[in-house]
Amino acid sequence: MSAVLPSFSTWLGARAAHIEHVLDKEMPQVDIIPARLHEAMRYAVLGGGKRVRAALVYAAGYGCADNQSGNPAFERALDCAAAAVELVHAYSLVHDDLPCMDDDSLRRGQPTVHVRFDEATALLAGDALQPLAFDCLAQMPVAPEKIVQATQTLAQAAGSLGMAGGQAIDLESVGKVLSQDALQHMHSLKTGALLSASVMLGGLAAGADGPQQGALTRYAKAMGLAFQVVDDVLDVTADTSKLGKTAGKDAAANKPTYVTLLGLESAQIMAKKLHREAIEAIAPLGESGRYLAGLADFIVLRDH
């Protein structure tokens, strides 16, 4: 974290607090029937995480329309898009933790949703978070055709050629040796698709022009990949206490990772190379791209 500018850390913390507030308002309160389902949904979504995906939405939005910062309609569009990606991310964690998937009982140090509630409620909570995400997008105060584009972007990122597809490939790959191409494809779907969609939705909310969209696309591609490479590196280098999840778990589960494939040192070099590519990609955005640059630093230089 030392290499991340203090001002960026402050911004990121403030964004995390802000999206928490937005999500709190977008989700039905626990006194609305079915109360237990709403309690589970709120438990799954609120109270934590680094909110990297939401931050990517804001960073990309300000990166393309810095002068709109503070404009209520623009801020609201970013809030809707940021809430949508966080809801999809949260639903995916709830389902990933289920016994038939990773069978995890802890998430961020707390009991997972199916442990705290029950499996059926966890399943339904995830199922209900996904349409809520699309409902949030539909509320963006932008031209309707932008909402339609945003809907397609999120739907494709979440679907069988995106996040859910990546999960499926991941399941099939346990115990197998994957080529770097195959590993890259799996991660580009599993993690990269939603990270990338976050960046592109920020651009859509900001009315990004062609060159700006090009810059965002290149940035998103590099960062989506970097995120996973760094995750794999941290799985072997970080303390369990810092990581908030069991270190070495992927290796123990015999899952192919960038470290098992390339070795630790080459994986670290790859992460640095992707970081450089991301920074170069957003050079055309100039000073407006500072939050995107900060996120690149944050994602690649983090120690947990």
Add this chain to the structure above:
Amino acid sequence: MSAVLPSFSTWLGARAAHIEHVLDKEMPQVDIIPARLHEAMRYAVLGGGKRVRAALVYAAGYGCADNQSGNPAFERALDCAAAAVELVHAYSLVHDDLPCMDDDSLRRGQPTVHVRFDEATALLAGDALQPLAFDCLAQMPVAPEKIVQATQTLAQAAGSLGMAGGQAIDLESVGKVLSQDALQHMHSLKTGALLSASVMLGGLAAGADGPQQGALTRYAKAMGLAFQVVDDVLDVTADTSKLGKTAGKDAAANKPTYVTLLGLESAQIMAKKLHREAIEAIAPLGESGRYLAGLADFIVLRDH
């Protein structure tokens, strides 16, 4: 079925064959990676069912814009909406059949998705079908603001204040005595919300005006409820062989139904009353409402 006009049965069969073809094209082929996930998605969606929800989309669409019938853009809009509701319905069946929910091993006489594949694949197949539904809606060749409305309609019908919420209430109500109001609320979410959304999406695709939307809303409300009342009646009156699922199952599971609540005769009278309300609701649509009328007959007078 004897009371359903032969011409309507022909229409309904032709629509079912047509939507099957549309769904086949909208879903990724099995040679696309992840192949097993796509195989499971196609298994879940294709090859069966009465396609009542798709039929409601078409019937409502023609009911409001009969003169547009055959117009390629109009037909495509109806196809996209019909595919979307069938995808959401199919995903809900896959998840409902999971061991942590109803734990069903057969659906339409075939092994359920988690039996034929595995639980994780069934979970992910359902998860991936839902965004595909929103992607289909986004492809409707109508004004973007209509797509946004359609997205909101479907998202709310699928979410915690719709289908997923109804499932959650259903889970909580096992072994409890519900009031008629509570039972009605549960079913209005669990089954009614998506049936109703199907009708409204047909109207949206057809550019329904205010009075037409009002007629559709009243029709949808009555039919959503009638569908469940008839289901409950059939659970005690029909043969297992005709029903395609185990007759008497709800009663055996100690689930509250309209029959346990009202008695068989009153439930049958209620179904007939709702049928009459539905037919009266669409009177303003005149002859264009004939398929909606046919569906009302089909849903209420069916024997399985």
